[in-house]
Amino acid sequence: MSGGRARTPGRPPSQSEGSTFVPKAPAGTLYRGREGMWSWVAHRVTGIGIFFFLFAHILDTALVRVSPEAYNEVIDTYKNPIVGLLEVGLVAAVVFHAFNGLRIVLVDFWSKGPRYQKHMFATVLVLWVVLMVPFTIRHLSHVFGG
């Protein structure tokens, strides 16, 4: 299936896609439910979230061209516990999207990828925890330790 993503799971084919048969209830589709669908939902949600962060991030970094005062003032408003926790959330989203993205690449390019996709999803979750625990401890000790 070169170039093709699997069609959107969790959504019946719409009329505009040329099908007249619209099942009312999920009838044994390959993609609905379980790891395949939830990893896809999480990948999509994290991707959107990171994009909007990045948009704001490039705008605030651009303040270095306004003046050192302007940049420091805005960065200082980020140095509080609430933003500190949001940063943990952002990194959690990035780390999940990154590892799950590598899993997608392996499913697509590695001959045994599709067979091991569930094992690889478990690996994604394990690696995510292994990275997030030390990250969170160190980052929050910066945030709360002053």
Place this chain on the structure above:
Amino acid sequence: MTTTIPAPRTPRRLRGRTNTELYAWMFMRASGVLLVILIFTHLFVNLMTGDGINALDFGFVAGKWADPVWQVWDLMMLWLAMLHGTNGLRTIINDYAERDQVRLWLKVGLYTATTITIVLGTLVIFTFDPCPPDAAADLLPSFCPVP
């Protein structure tokens, strides 16, 4: 968008077909692999080393961008992450916005935002002045000439 699905085994019509979607698909995977290295390093250097988030200020950015390696690093991260994210959002718009007009305007908005951020971010990296003449000296990196 009306798509008619041809009967199975209809020979492909080759004339007028383009490979754009295939290249976009390849780009998502290639840029993704590079972005893991670029972004993980960015996060590690900025949040985990030294005083972490507390050390970030104008002087920190000036110190990093004094090194061309970090300039190129951020430039690649900027372009790849924005193009990757934009192409991802294009897919999502295609999936959910079913009306032609809505889909068109969402994409116009998306591509406008992408163009502005990429141009702005690139200019910021290349026109950055670590020692602006009228700034308070204690905000500047230590390598700036003392007036």
